[in-house]
Amino acid sequence: MKREIQIIFKLAPRILAYREFRRKIMKDEKIDEEEIEKEAKKLTDAIIDLGPTFIKFGQVLSVRPDIMPEAYIKELSRLQDEVPPAPYEEVEETLKKDLGEEFKILDVNPISSASLGQVYLGTASDGRKVAIKVVRPNVDKLVANDVKIMRRLLPLLGLVLDKAFVDLMKTFVDEFSSRIFDEMDYNKEANNLRKISEFLKGYDGIKVPSLIKSTKHVLVMEYVKSTKITSDDVSVSDRRYLSYKVFKLFMTMLLDNDYFHADPHPGNVGIDEQGRLVLYDFGMVGKIDSRTRSLLVRAYFALTSFDANALVGVLDELGAIDPYADRDVLTQGIDLFMQNLQGIEVDQMEVEDFLDISNQVFYKFPLRLPYKLVLPLRMISVLEGTCRKIYPDFNFLEFSEKLLDEEGYKTKVVVEQGKEVFDNIKKKVVDFLIGRKKKPVVPLRVDDRKNRRVVPQVIIVFAIAVYFFTHNAVLSILIALLGLSFIRL
Structure with a gap:
C-alpha cells in the first residue's frame, strides 16, 4: 500500500x-x-x-x-542515459551463487549500469578477461x-x-x-546474442562479444575493450561516415534478418582499436517476420519517395490504421506533411523537423502502433539520436536514400509490387477458368475506364522482365513507376 x-x-x-x-x-x-x-x-x-x-x-x-x-x-x-548502479554488496551474493569459483570480479565498480542490470570486469579461471552482467538486486520482485x-x-x-x-x-x-x-532473464539474452552474432559473422568491421556462460541472473561474455561511439576520444577523421556505418548496421539487421538489436543507444555501441564497431547488451532484441520486413522496406521507400498514397497503403497492411479511419482523409493529411518536407532540399533537412512532423501525424491522426512495430520504431528513434551525437549534421532521409540505393532495396520493392500485381492477375485468370461466380459487372463510363489497372499491370510485369534480362535496375524502376502512375490517372 x-x-x-x-x-x-x-x-x-x-x-x-x-x-x-x-x-x-x-x-x-x-x-x-x-x-x-x-x-x-x-x-x-x-x-x-x-x-x-x-x-x-x-x-x-x-x-x-x-x-x-x-x-x-x-x-x-x-x-x-545510464542510471546510478546499485552497491556491489547487494549483487555479490548473486554473483557468487551463479558463478562459483570459475570467475573473479576485478573491480567492484561496474563498467556500465542500466535500469535492470549492471556489468563488471572480471577474469575467467584460464586468465581471460570477461564482462559479467548481473541483474540488479531484488529487481524481479520490485x-x-x-x-x-x-x-x-x-x-x-x-x-x-x-x-x-x-x-x-x-x-x-x-x-x-x-x-x-x-x-531480466539472461538465458534469453544469451540466445539473442547467438542469433545476432550468427547474422553478423560475415560482416567485416563488426565485433560481437562471444558468449561464455549464462544463468537466469548472470551473463558472462568475452570482454572487448572499446571507446563509446559518441565519445570525443573516438579518433576517426570522417564522423559522417562513422554515423552512416552505425546507421547501416542497425537498419540492415532490421530489414534483412529475423532478429535485430533494438537498443542502439551510445552505451551499447563502441569502436575498438582496429576500427571495428562493437555491439553490447542484447536484452532488447526484436524478432520480425519476413512479411512485416517486406512491408517495412516498402514503407521506407514510400517515405523517401514522399508517396503518401503508397505509405498509407503499407500502413494499412501493417495494421497501423484504425479500421474505421477515413483513408482518404488520412492520405490528405500525410500528404500535407510530405509537401512540407518536399519544400526543403533533402540534404539540408533537419532530422528533428522530420521526426516532429511524423510524431504529430501519429498523435493527431487515427493511426495506431501494432505490437510488432513497437521495437522497430523504438530502434529507429534511438538510432537517429545516436547518429546525431556522432555527427551533428546526420540526415535521416539522405542516409536512408543512400542505404536504399546501396543495398538494392528500391529494386526489391518494385519486384515485390510487380509480383503482387502478377499474383492478382493469376488469381483472376484462375477464377475465370474455374467459373467462380463474380458480382455483376456494371458497364464503365468513359471517365471510369481511367481506373482500370490492365495497363499498369502489364507495364509492371514488363518492368520485372526487363530487370531479369538486363539487370538494369534504374531502367526497370522507371518503367515500373510509369506503370504505377497510371493507377492515379
Missing part, C-alpha cells in the same frame, strides 16, 4: 496536467510550448524517482508518438509488484482521461509487462 501511495503521489499531478495538454491537442487548440516542456520534464523526473520499473517504462514510452506528444517524447528520451500496481491503478485513468487513451494504455502495459520480464 505504501508503494501505491508513492506512485499515486508522484504521478497524479503529472497525469492531470497531461490531460489538459491532450485535450488541447485533440481540439487543435494553441499550447504554450514552454509550459508543456516544463511539465514533460516534471514527469520524467518523477519517473526517475520511482525507480527501475518506471525508468524502463518511460524508456519504452519515449518511442510511442501515438501515446505521447512531441515535447514528452523529447524529454523522456533522457531516460536512455518489477513484479510495480506491474501489479500499474494494473490495479489503470481503471483510475478512466476517471480523468478519455476511453481511447485508457484502452491504448491497457494494451501498452500488457506489452510492457510481457517484455520486461524477458529482459
